Amino acid sequence: MKNKIAKGLIAVSSLAHLVFANIHVKALLLLENEICGFIMFLFVLFGLVTLFEMTRIKKSRLSGQALTAAFCFVTIGFGLGLTSIYRQAIAGQRALETASVSKAVGFSFILMAAYACAGVLLVLELAKHGRHTA
Helix, strand or coil, X not given: CHHHHHHHHHHHHHHHHHHCCHHHHHHHCXXXXXXXXXXXXXXXXXXXXXHHHHHCCECCECHHHHHHHXXXXXXXXXXXXXXXXXXXXXXXXXXXXXXHHXXXXXHHHHHHHHHHHHXXXXXXXXXXXXXXXX
């Protein structure tokens, strides 16, 4: 059951992130940071990699679950990096239109929460399976 919930969270989050990437693009165009576009690209890309790895999860093989959980947490890392850039821009750029950037921060936090829930569910499922085999 936990696997199905985690898979659903990953699928919805990854596809929504790709579809609504324009939220990030609108915010990035306002920033003076040169690296932010690359970090945003990695955030979206690793979300899609997580989606791909999620499709490879088989009940008999735990390595797929572990790898998918790891990619969830790597994706969260890139999301944290991007939101850090957003927050620095809000604090430091005087002529910044904060509405677009704040919207991108909120969107990023929602995505990171979904990936965190999925990753934790996968880890809990791995731990449960590990206790049954030990």
